Amino acid sequence: MDIAIETIWDLGYAQASIGQIAKRAGISKGVVTYHFSSKDELMQNIVVDLYMKGASFLSKIENESTPSSMLKCYIETNLEFIHAHKEQVAAVAEIVMNVRDEEGKLFFHKPGDNAIYEPLIEILQWGQEDGSFRTFTSTGTRVLAMTIRSAIDLASQQLVTNPDFDITEYSKELIQLFESTTRQTHS
Amino acid sequence: MDIAIETIWDLGYAQASIGQIAKRAGISKGVVTYHFSSKDELMQNIVVDLYMKGASFLSKIENESTPSSMLKCYIETNLEFIHAHKEQVAAVAEIVMNVRDEEGKLFFHKPGDNAIYEPLIEILQWGQEDGSFRTFTSTGTRVLAMTIRSAIDLASQQLVTNPDFDITEYSKELIQLFESTTRQTHS
Amino acid sequence: MDIAIETIWDLGYAQASIGQIAKRAGISKGVVTYHFSSKDELMQNIVVDLYMKGASFLSKIENESTPSSMLKCYIETNLEFIHAHKEQVAAVAEIVMNVRDEEGKLFFHKPGDNAIYEPLIEILQWGQEDGSFRTFTSTGTRVLAMTIRSAIDLASQQLVTNPDFDITEYSKELIQLFESTTRQTHS
Amino acid sequence: MDIAIETIWDLGYAQASIGQIAKRAGISKGVVTYHFSSKDELMQNIVVDLYMKGASFLSKIENESTPSSMLKCYIETNLEFIHAHKEQVAAVAEIVMNVRDEEGKLFFHKPGDNAIYEPLIEILQWGQEDGSFRTFTSTGTRVLAMTIRSAIDLASQQLVTNPDFDITEYSKELIQLFESTTRQTHS
DNA sequence: GATGAATGAGATTTCATTCAT
DNA sequence: TATGAATGAAATCTCATTCAT
Numbered sequence A, B, C, D: 001m002d003i004a005i006e007t008i009w010d011l012g013y014a015q016a017s018i019g020q021i022a023k024r025a026g027i028s029k030g031v032v033t034y035h036f037s038s039k040d041e042l043m044q045n046i047v048v049d050l051y052m053k054g055a056s057f058l059s060k061i062e063n064e065s066t067p068s069s070m071l072k073c074y075i076e077t078n079l080e081f082i083h084a085h086k087e088q089v090a091a092v093a094e095i096v097m098n099v100r101d102e103e104g105k106l107f108f109h110k111p112g113d114n115a116i117y118e119p120l121i122e123i124l125q126w127g128q129e130d131g132s133f134r135t136f137t138s139t140g141t142r143v144l145a146m147t148i149r150s151a152i153d154l155a156s157q158q159l160v161t162n163p164d165f166d167i168t169e170y171s172k173e174l175i176q177l178f179e180s181t182t183r184q185t186h187s
Numbered sequence E: 001g002a003t004g005a006a007t008g009a010g011a012t013t014t015c016a017t018t019c020a021t
Numbered sequence F: 001t002a003t004g005a006a007t008g009a010a011a012t013c014t015c016a017t018t019c020a021t
Helices: A002-011 A018-025 A029-035 A039-063 A067-084 A086-098 A115-129 A138-161 A167-182 B002-011 B018-025 B029-035 B039-063 B067-084 B086-098 B115-129 B138-161 B167-182 C002-011 C018-025 C029-035 C039-063 C067-084 C086-098 C115-129 C138-161 C167-182 D002-011 D018-025 D029-035 D039-063 D067-084 D086-098 D115-129 D138-161 D167-182
Strands: none
Touching: A002 A018, A002 A039, A002 A086, A018 A029, A029 A039, A039 A067, A039 A086, A067 A086, A067 A115, A067 A138, A067 A167, A086 A138, A086 B086, A115 A138, A138 A167, A138 B138, A138 B167, A167 B138, A167 B167, B002 B018, B002 B039, B002 B086, B018 B029, B029 B039, B039 B067, B039 B086, B067 B086, B067 B115, B067 B138, B067 B167, B086 B138, B115 B138, B138 B167, C002 C018, C002 C039, C002 C086, C018 C029, C029 C039, C039 C067, C039 C086, C067 C086, C067 C115, C067 C138, C067 C167, C086 C138, C086 D086, C115 C138, C138 C167, C138 D138, C138 D167, C167 D138, C167 D167, D002 D018, D002 D039, D002 D086, D018 D029, D029 D039, D039 D067, D039 D086, D067 D086, D067 D115, D067 D138, D067 D167, D086 D138, D115 D138, D138 D167
16 A cells, blocks of 8 residues: 555556556555455555544644634644655545546545535634634635635645645744634734 | 547546547547647647636736735636636646656646746735735745635635535635735734 | 357357457457457357348248248258358357356346247147147147257257267258157048 | 355356355365365366266166166156256356367367267167167167257256246156157057 | 465456558 | 547456465
8 A cells, every 4th residue: 555655646646557556566466456356445445544544643633722722733733644644645635536436426525525624614613602713704714714724735735746845834834824814803 | 629628527537538538529539639649739738728718817917906906806817717617627637637747747747836826926925015915924925825826726626526616605705815814904 | 250259169258358369360459349349249249140140041931831841941941050150159159158247147148038939839839730740738839849949959069069960961860850750640 | 066056056157266156155265276276176076076966866767677668767867867956067067168178179078979878879779679669760869869868958058047947847748758759659 | 274465367448549541 | 631440558357376374
């Protein structure tokens, strides 16, 4: 699986054939289909593995005691995770966007599933309820969550394409940006 | 080319073979390779065509007379463009992320090329210089530009994956969000 | 298709891979899948082609004016057909017994379909009705038809496995056997 | 071996891979190749086992004291055997027609080997000699034996493909048919 | 005896590309 | 311009067989 991730990182999903992966791993093609009944299953394993790592890594966010610190922790921890697993994060992004079922529909996408934004929405709602964040409309809250999330995900793309990208600095700036965006402006 | 775009939209880049495209267009495979010397060239044409459409469509942004109205126009016009050409925008996103050269490097990416953020950075700098926007550090300005851009690009993904996504509403909310983010808070 | 038939005749269905067939035909594998979208489709074409040839070849049986001469003609013409197309007949026998659908069911077999015996049963019934054949029970008539048919089909197997088999002689003997089997024994 | 027979019965020879057989048996592939040095050897064992069962089961035919009762017993006992071991009989039919040597020749077939017809020919000759059967030419005797045998073997095919096939009834009808075929018509 | 990992050959199929017509 | 035949490379997958444990 690690070699598969590396191969996707280096060559992209389409070029990451079982043959390529096996060659880079120094094993025969048969080994791959012996352990994973199909290429798709290998890819699913890579995705599921990252989700499990992510769930563990990101669980500490829930421990924060204020909306502000939790938002900070959310951004920071997510970017740390992306940094720590940049190859796998990028590989999963490619897999999710390329694996399709027989009908041509994206395999890793339930239509209308925006569950990824829920944790952020909850943080933002909490902050509005306890008065530490300024208020947004319902839609505004959701759009802000989407904006934060897309800014986070951008980091993974930058790590792939931009060798000068400094994710630590990016993290600090994002935290500051969204801290000021959410801050209550008048007492 | 339009059929090629539709095919990528429906089936994804990998399944959009010349055979598929030709079949959907009701022509023979030979016609495609007659007009485009290779599949990659067809794909490049789709990308270049979108860039040209975009340059024309987005040129009106430069006519705005204030940083604030220009930022609003930038967001609004970009989202209108994504909306008007959602299939081609999505197709180009797939092409850009899948076409690679012999070495496995992404064909449509010059390393370190973040030119896409420059127009936004310029708007943000102009606003800081004329005092209509609050001030950001140099890095903060760049990160804000990246955040705005990624929020805009998210719309294209949502159009692909989320049938309930309302891009007009999204546009209004984004404008409001970044208007308030950049607004000078104390006179 | 002719080369495919020859290959099945020589090597059997399992060994008659697209690669083998292409090699024997002196063409590339791609040509086969270009003309036939899959191996199964090639095999179906071979089967359908033989059925069409058979329908044409055997149509003259209907012209006979007495049950006895029609039975004789049925046996004779069927064996002539098997003789004239022995390779394809044998190939179709292999195909019919080996091609299966995804569930493992034989593709060329509708459960309970014994339509092949109907023409013979009709001849035998006609002969009983007009008094030229001795009488059989309903089941006896069907079993006799099955016996005649299996004796005919045996010829194809013999042509495959027995180089000394004389199908002309076999034809004469079968005709005589079933002529005497069906003959009215007392006036 | 029983599982292998079931697998061939259910899926056909080609799909009856060692992996499939082992999976259905709940054992590892290795066990199969531990007990049988090759797949072909497993298949040979299934064939030989059936022949031994058959030799035992059918030996009682020799005890009959008249040609007529022996012919009846031959048909009846063979069909009982096919009925009692229908899966294995069908499996052996598939094996015999699919296993080939390196040259592509059928493994279970010695060219010109028509030994299977000898017992029937002997019964028919005996009946002609003792005057209880009507007389046939030498070739006619052989063709009649082939006809009887093919009618018997048809039962196995019918058991595979026709769920409504009643082999007991078929047995009675065949016995009656060939009793009347062989009966001396004038004293 | 039994297992599971590993292999390598070969099967089907897809596909970009070339080329004669 | 357009077509369709042909090619050859490569991809996924299956499978009999080997082997260390």
